[in-house]
Amino acid sequence: MMEQKYRITGMSCAACSASIERVTRKLEGVIESEVNLTTETMRIVYNENLLGEEQIVAKVNKAGFGCEKLEQDESGDNVNKGVESIPEPELRVSDCLLKENSSVVQPTISKRQEKRKKEQEEAWKILKMKRQKLIVTMIFAVLLLYVSMGHMLPIALSVPDIMSMQTYPVNFALTQLLLTIPVLVLNYELFVSGVKSLKNLHPNMNALVTIGCVTSFVYSLAITYLISVDSHHVHELYYESSAVVVAFVSLGKYLESNNKEKTKGAIYELMSLVPDVACKVDANDVVTEVLLEQVRIGDLLLVKPGSKVPIDGVVVKGESGVDESMLTGESVPVHKVVGDVVIGGSVNQNGAFYMEVTKIGEDTTLSKIIHFVEEAQGKKAPISKIADRVAGMFVPTVIVIAFIAAGAWALLGYPSAFVLKIFTAVLVIACPCALGLATPTAIMVGTGLGARNGILVRSGEALEQIHKVTAIVLDKTGTITKGEPEVVDIVLRDKEKRMEVMRLAAMVEKVSAHPLAQAVVNCYEAEFGEIKGAVSDFESVSGKGICAKVTDTSLSATINECNAGDSCGVINSDGLSKIYEVCIGNEMLMRNCNVDLTLWKEECEKAEQTGATLLYVAKDGTLQGIILVADAVKSTSKDAVAVLKEKGLKVYMITGDRENAAKDIANQVGIDNVFAGVLPEQKAGYIKELQDGGELVMMVGDGINDAPALAQADVGCAIGNGSDIALESGDIVLMKSDLQDVGKAINLSKMTICNVKQNLFWAFCYNVIGIPIAAGALYPFTGQLLSPHFAGLAMALSSVCVVSNALRLRGKKL
Secondary structure, eight states: OEEEEEEEESOOSHHHHHHHHHHHHTSTTEEEEEEETTTTEEEEEEOTTTOOHHHHHHHHHHTTOEEEEOOOOGGGGOOOOOOSOOOOOOOOTHHHHOGGGSOOOOOOOOHHHHHHHHHHHHHHHHHHHHHHHHHHHHHHHHHHHHHHHGGGSSSOOOOOGGGOTTTOHHHHHHHHHHHHHHHHHHTHHHHHHHHHHHHTTOOOHHHHHHHHHHHHHHHHHHHHHHHTTOGGGGGGOOHHHHHHHHHHHHHHHHHHHHHHHHHTHHHHHHHTTSOSEEEEEOTTSOEEEEEGGGOOTTOEEEEOTTSBOOSOEEEEEEOEEEEOHHHHOOOSOEEEOTTOEEOTTOEEOSOOEEEEEOOOGGGSHHHHHHHHHHHHHHSOOGGGHHHHHHHHHHHHHHHHHHHHHHHHHHHTTOOHHHHHHHHHHHHHHOOHHHHHHHHHHHHHHHHHHHHHTTEEEOOHHHHHHHTTOOEEEEEIIIIIEEEEEEEEEEEOSSGGGHHHHHHHHHHHHTTOOOHHHHHHHHHHHHHHOSOOOEEEEEEEETTTEEEEEEEEOSTTSOGGGOOTTSOEEEEETTEEEEEEEEEEEOHHHHHHTTOOOGGGHHHHHHHHHTTOEEEEEEETTEEEEEEEEEEEEOTTHHHHHHHHHHTTOEEEEEOSSOHHHHHHHHHHHTOOEEEOSOOGGGHHHHHHHHHHTTOOEEEEEOSGGGHHHHHHSSEEEEETTSOHHHHHHOSEEETTOOTHHHHHHHHHHHHHHHHHHHHHHHHHHHHHHHHHHHTTTTHHHHSOOOOHHHHHHHHHHHHHHHHHHHHGGGGOOO
């Protein structure tokens, strides 16, 4: 199967997109075809053995529309270049800050930035041309209204006697004709599109306007000739119906195009985050400004204060606060030190640092975010299917209604001018555009709002599904918890020995790379500072712990501790040194080392009930204390679970940990339902059980072992700091790794779908009410008909209202 996207040109309304979908779905080998009116793209899935790209393009072209295959971003074609070692030159920020003191290559714009700027410039250039044409069109339309209807106002507007309908009726008619022609000529594209759609038997909104306006214009031309014979026909002119309708349609199209460009703001904002250049450092510590597309994996870059991080990498020297708000929604700058990951597009604050490039092209975080948002905006939500079906048969139905209404009034004996007014008003007031724009505009703005808040939604279908979930299943490690073990408590007989016990443990654990060992080291350094002392005879016992000889150089090893059996008394500059035999590990290691734990039985039992991992610390065969290490709960997890419960959702936790540890974490955050001791391959099975029980399930996880469960769930939610496999399996991605964003994602879904429903309601009601009124349904009761130019104004405003309503989402808070 092949999935491909195409750029479609020449569409004017939902009838156009529906007709393209209809003709492409008839092609042999096509499995799925979706056309997005807002983004002007077509996504088609087909069997490449039965169908080729040329056939698809030819079919769309035959239907009267332009079709061009969308290629992948050229920035993804960079070749990765490995570097064995990265030099650490002296930090010379002046090399980049003071350009006059360094050899700087003056850059040209990068291909990706050039492409983005060209798209924006072209879009705004087209809008500018539309605005200029609109201004001229409106000037002629207003003059035409002044001449044709000024005398009907309560305070009659006079015209020169030479154009007076009473004195010179022919001049009166010819003046209107001369004012109408520029309006029709300036907007000839509308008529070309309408005629082409009729010719291809795929009538669109422009076809309706074309039929109505041309009919009024031709009728008025005939009346102009008749006026020369009989001046009484002067009251039957309808030039303003054709010209003013076109003017209002042009106004609506301009406002619609302007607002549609605004809905693409999220993509433009994300793409604008990438700088054009980067400060590259060579082996001789020379800083050169180079194009971003020339940067390769392994290159060393200097990021100066106040500049943007050019691309993804790791800090290798220096430190600074980095503002990642545009990517993650996190308003507080994140402090970055050596070893921390930095994301391209984030803004460096007040420090300078060196970074090693780790990702380029399509692999960067920003590129993935942009791809995510574009993918979401290009896919339709299921809620749009009804509107799409209606739009597909809308225009032919309206044409039939217009002929029936006009014919009915003609049979009732009404004059031709009356019948023409009915016919034109019905054609002009009908608006399939509002139906076609109702869903995609709201989806575009909604996904953009999510992206600005660090919530990426993969598709319109997922966005619609999120707020429907009834159960949330949360993975424990890395989702509810931080995913990094840390010391949560220390059990001691003598509280004053805390520093000594932690120091002995830290000295031994410092030589180990185990995550639990790192947790002990981090705890000591954070609380007491630098670890002093030497370690020898290091022995790691697999699955049990570590034993080593420790030379303690701290002042706590006093002379009073020395006795005849001790190896001490070696004086050095730090004080009195003493050598201990230290073991740190689990209960089995203590037994192997003949450490008696019976004296600590009560403390051991209480510690085991916490669910934490217990590290026993023994010195010279005697237990000194117990260090409790656990994967600590994130500070926001408890509040996040409470919010989900307030929404009436059932919250579950799933983990491979033993039951005691799982229940302890669950109790801390307020989760009542726990699946413990679950193997990775079993997680999807538990999701399936909940679904079989009638639940609509969202799975939230971050690891490789969560990928099957994320795929099985109705909505898969991947935590942003997780593995690439988890991110690819998720329907939504939380960039901040904050569970509170699950609740925000549900709010986003509710607001967006509510907006879609509002748009669809307006679009359907407008047409259901407007068309009968235009057909003269109220005439028997009011004696008034809807004028065609007011019908045109209503039609233009209907689309503008839909797009403007969608744009309201941009200012919402999640």
